[in-house]
Amino acid sequence: MMYRTLSLLLGLSLAAVVHGQNFSDALRFSSFSVGGTARSIGTGGALGALGSDFSVLSTNPAGLGWYRMSEFVISPGVYHANSSSVLLNDDGADAFEENRTNFNLNTFGVVFANANPNRDWRTINFGIGVNRLANYHQDFYYGGTSVGSIVNRFQEQANSEAGISDFESGLAIDVGALYESNPPDGLYYSDFGLAPDSAFFKSQDVFTRGAINELVFSLAGNFRERLLIGATVGVPIVRYEVEKEYREIDRGPGEEGSVPFFNALSYNEFLSTSGTGVNLKLGAIFRATQVLRLGLAVHTPTFMRLDDVYTASMGYNYTENEEEFEFISESPDGSFEYRLRTPWRLIGSAGFIISGGELKPVAPGSDTQVRVVRGGFLSAELEYLNYGNNRFQYDGFGDAEREVNATIQDELAEAWNLRLGGEYGFDQIRLRAGYSLQQSPLKGDDTLNSAISFGAGLRQKTFFADLAYRRQMNERFYTPYQTFDAPEQLVEQQVNLSEIVLTIGFRF
Structure with missing residues (x-):
């Protein structure tokens, strides 16, 4: 005979454990897609060998050396995330679509140019500002009927050497989702063990917010118009929030449904x-x-110090002896400070300049002619990094640190990212296009995520304005929880990320 009443009275939320990071956290804070200016976005982010754009301060700072005039630049934008999610465990599950739009500032900065054509170092330029490296704004929802429960995870945890967590298994014990036998045998049981093959409805809402914005302090020089070198000290500022609302409901036939006693549960993080x-x-x-x-850039690892604040709550509704019970429990406020070292990056780039022009009369019938400039460029960038070289550092939790870093090495791989772009100009007008491919960072995954972009601009001597549109198409997979032996839930997502960026700049 099982008894959950005594367990509820005792409130067996006995021990807290480290709120563990995993390889997806390392991936989140080491996967960058430099937002930058509309010119950079319009050309696929492939300006590393060409420079003269504020975004290169976060990719190849040598490009800062091409500036002949000082410049102030600002790039507001609109970001839209569309996600379609389907629970693969349910063959008949519908795909659910969610949308999220937010306004952001992609770039804000100033370049101070010091140009002198009569010296060997033709320019010595300094730049300071902000570039956006990542955007986390996205919502998604999925729902379907499948075998397995999140309580399986909590049960495995409670019965393992790790013991009871205030944020997971402890909550399940508090609300009666886990209980001991009578007499106790040292193990915890759940209603789901009474019908392990039963399927029931489950769903989840996930809301993410935040971004990584990088402060850049850059210096570059141009030696005799032949060699440019530059350096940037980057200070990324991380802000990330996620709220998850997970639910399970037994809609099976009869009073007891598919799972005896169980009616519904919720688990929020x-x-x-x-x-x-x-x-x-x-x-x-x-x-x-x-x-x-030809361009070459090397990025050292980013050394991050991060702070997590986290809470969880759980509700459980069940029927016993024809009486319905519902209990809710909340975790204490948790916090954890740790460090993350991201991988080295190596970026090679090339740019091919297309120039030309023709003489045209300033007005019909006039003998006075002016040169109308036509031309542009084609450019490419190839980036290499090994996501498996991410490393967490925990003070006082050596075993947990070794475990998560071993998982990172097992799950994450090296990746190559390709960016292509081009620009064509007619007098003051510029037209742009770009394309990029990102290799999956997961071992054994051959997925290539792509992005296309288009843009246009107006260039005058002391003023310029650019507009760009980029659309990224990503395929992702998500699991709401992980277990060792019980069925896990797998969600397939098609995520389309779109952004429109306007850049306004003034030269002085």
């Missing part, structure tokens, strides 16, 4: 991560010919 880091970016550009430029 909230996590807020904030912190800062520091890195160094070194870059060089070699002007091989009048039309060909």
